[in-house]
Amino acid sequence: MVGKVGYLGPKATFTHVAVQEVFSEYEQIPFKTIPSCIDAVYNEEVEYGIVPLENALEGSVNLTLDYLIHEHRLPVVGEIILPIRQHLMVHPDHADKWEEVKAVYSHPHAIAQCHKFLYGSLAHVPVEEMTSTAFAAKYVSENPGEVVGAIANGLAAKEYGLHIARPNIHDYDHNTTRFVVLHKDRTRAVPFEQENGYKTTLMITLPSDQAGALHQVLSAFAWRKLNLSKIESRPMKTGLGNYFFIVDIEQKMDEVLIPSAIAELEALGCKVAVLGSYPHTLLDQKIPL
Amino acid sequence: MVGKVGYLGPKATFTHVAVQEVFSEYEQIPFKTIPSCIDAVYNEEVEYGIVPLENALEGSVNLTLDYLIHEHRLPVVGEIILPIRQHLMVHPDHADKWEEVKAVYSHPHAIAQCHKFLYGSLAHVPVEEMTSTAFAAKYVSENPGEVVGAIANGLAAKEYGLHIARPNIHDYDHNTTRFVVLHKDRTRAVPFEQENGYKTTLMITLPSDQAGALHQVLSAFAWRKLNLSKIESRPMKTGLGNYFFIVDIEQKMDEVLIPSAIAELEALGCKVAVLGSYPHTLLDQKIPL
Numbered sequence: 035m036v037g038k039v040g041y042l043g044p045k046a047t048f049t050h051v052a053v054q055e056v057f058s059e060y061e062q063i064p065f066k067t068i069p070s071c072i073d074a075v076y077n078e079e080v081e082y083g084i085v086p087l088e089n090a091l092e093g094s095v096n097l098t099l100d101y102l103i104h105e106h107r108l109p110v111v112g113e114i115i116l117p118i119r120q121h122l123m124v125h126p127d128h129a130d131k132w133e134e135v136k137a138v139y140s141h142p143h144a145i146a147q148c149h150k151f152l153y154g155s156l157a158h159v160p161v162e163e164m165t166s167t168a169f170a171a172k173y174v175s176e177n178p179g180e181v182v183g184a185i186a187n188g189l190a191a192k193e194y195g196l197h198i199a200r201p202n203i204h205d206y207d208h209n210t211t212r213f214v215v216l217h218k219d220r221t222r223a224v225p226f227e228q229e230n231g232y233k234t235t236l237m238i239t240l241p242s243d244q245a246g247a248l249h250q251v252l253s254a255f256a257w258r259k260l261n262l263s264k265i266e267s268r269p270m271k272t273g274l275g276n277y278f279f280i281v282d283i284e285q286k287m288d289e290v291l292i293p294s295a296i297a298e299l300e301a302l303g304c305k306v307a308v309l310g311s312y313p314h315t316l317l318d319q320k321i322p323l
Numbered sequence: 324m325v326g327k328v329g330y331l332g333p334k335a336t337f338t339h340v341a342v343q344e345v346f347s348e349y350e351q352i353p354f355k356t357i358p359s360c361i362d363a364v365y366n367e368e369v370e371y372g373i374v375p376l377e378n379a380l381e382g383s384v385n386l387t388l389d390y391l392i393h394e395h396r397l398p399v400v401g402e403i404i405l406p407i408r409q410h411l412m413v414h415p416d417h418a419d420k421w422e423e424v425k426a427v428y429s430h431p432h433a434i435a436q437c438h439k440f441l442y443g444s445l446a447h448v449p450v451e452e453m454t455s456t457a458f459a460a461k462y463v464s465e466n467p468g469e470v471v472g473a474i475a476n477g478l479a480a481k482e483y484g485l486h487i488a489r490p491n492i493h494d495y496d497h498n499t500t501r502f503v504v505l506h507k508d509r510t511r512a513v514p515f516e517q518e519n520g521y522k523t524t525l526m527i528t529l530p531s532d533q534a535g536a537l538h539q540v541l542s543a544f545a546w547r548k549l550n551l552s553k554i555e556s557r558p559m560k561t562g563l564g565n566y567f568f569i570v571d572i573e574q575k576m577d578e579v580l581i582p583s584a585i586a587e588l589e590a591l592g593c594k595v596a597v598l599g600s601y602p603h604t605l606l607d608q609k610i611p612l
Contacts, residue, residue: 069438097435142454146386149358165452249545256538266555
């Protein structure tokens with residue numbers, strides 16, 4: 035063990051899959067909520083913290099961003115993109131009886147993502163919600179007397195000894211979740227095995243709610259040929275109608291272009307904060323089916 | 324009852340609060356998932372459907388947008404903005420014993436939103452997750468033998484006969500959730516009692532992933548003085564790196580400005596779809612504490 039890494043738990047969630055792939059040599063500590071995981075990085079109980087940022091199954095996107103911005107402005111030092119694959123799993127005692135399940139358990143978002151499969155193949159089977167896909171798998175493993183199924187990932191099947199009866203039952207093949215890796219020291223970029231590129235993320239607060247202000251801001255990037263891969267407006271916590279913008283630039287922080295764009299924005303009256311300049315990796319899920 | 328309205332259930336969630344305020348004369352039908360609620364509007368089992376869109380507690384923002392865009396392109400005919408207020412509630416038998424609770428139950432997002440209160444006032448009390456704030460309230464009402472608390476809204480306290488021991492324990496005063504109202508007929512704008520304004524929402528797909536394309540798109544709005552209150556990039560389901568944009572224009576669809584902006588975008592090679600032009604209302608929560 036080379037150090038400690040915290041993540042949004044419980045064990046065998048999709049966040050845990052991302053952690054296992056990237057931080058296999060670290061002690062992995064699950065946290066119950068996104069704020070408590072971020073707090074642990076801030077208080078140096080763990081070195082790195084991994085929380086979902088986008089299209090999350092087990093947590094909230096907005097919560098991560100808002101807590102980072104309003105509570106602990108910790109730098110992002112890496113991003114992990116994980117393909118989301120959902121499987122129907124049953125207790126091994128019922129390996130050949132998946133069509134006879136009396137109930138299916140899972141997290142509400144996973145249930146929604148497998149809407150077409152459930153509607154098509156198990157239309158009259160009641161679907162019960164749990165607070166995570168991992169808890170659903172745990173329930174099935176602990177209740178061999180019931181012929182029931184869980185929707186969860188491959189790690190959960192392995193962790194709880196379940197049989198994957200129907201793999202890849204999610205509606206969309208290209209669904210992914212983005213996780214951010216946090217560290218108190220912004221120079222500690224994650225040394226990914228496969229690095230797929232670099233991003234720099236800025237938070238920009240506009241001077242006033244005027245028509246075209248955002249257009250003016252984007253000009254600062256456009257004429258420098260700085261490509262933006264993401265832009266998102268988020269409400270300030272100061273009340274309705276006040277927004278700030280999160281912008282992802284598709285390159286590493288440099289010494290000329292990005293600093294001069296920031297200086298230009300500040301001259302226009304914007305406030306700019308650099309949330310991080312960090313590598314990202316796209317995992318293929320090597321977890322056994 | 325003048326008709327049927329579907330919403331993301333269960334009863335006494337924040338979505339239900341929004342529905343009760345606006346659709347008091349309708350039969351109100353809870354649905355288990357966002358897709359099933361949208362399906363019900365599409366299949367005309369209900370007239371209106373209400374699902375969370377932003378900063379949601381009981382569902383996923385992304386799920387609503389993605390299902391609307393990829394499955395059933397139903398028009399948005401209204402938007403409801405609800406202040407989020409969380410309360411600590413206990414069984415009336417334990418009205419004066421909230422500091423002695425042995426456990427607190429709630430939805431993971433509500434728990435995270437009351438992080439400071441829990442950390443400050445109930446630091447050593449275990450916090451248990453449930454799939455909704457309403458289920459947490461129900462659990463407390465059904466287990467008077469246990470001295471436990473739930474974090475939920477005022478409607479849940481009323482519905483399950485609980486005592487609000489500590490009102491307004493959420494960390495941020497200005498937290499709100501946005502709900503969209505869907506209807507098959509885009510001319511059926513919701514007749515809100517208090518209408519706070521109009522929005523037009525567009526979905527714009529860029530011609531290619533080139534630097535400055537978004538800047539060019541925003542020019543079409545900027546020089547017409549069309550103010551954007553929100554802009555958000557979302558990945559297409561066709562794989563990583565392909566994005567479309569959701570843009571909220573702060574006015575009603577007109578006959579000149581917005582149509583000509585759309586024509587200009589199409590001339591640039593963009594695809595544009597109008598998701599809706601609809602009124603919005605900001606509720607003050609009249610639900611009793």
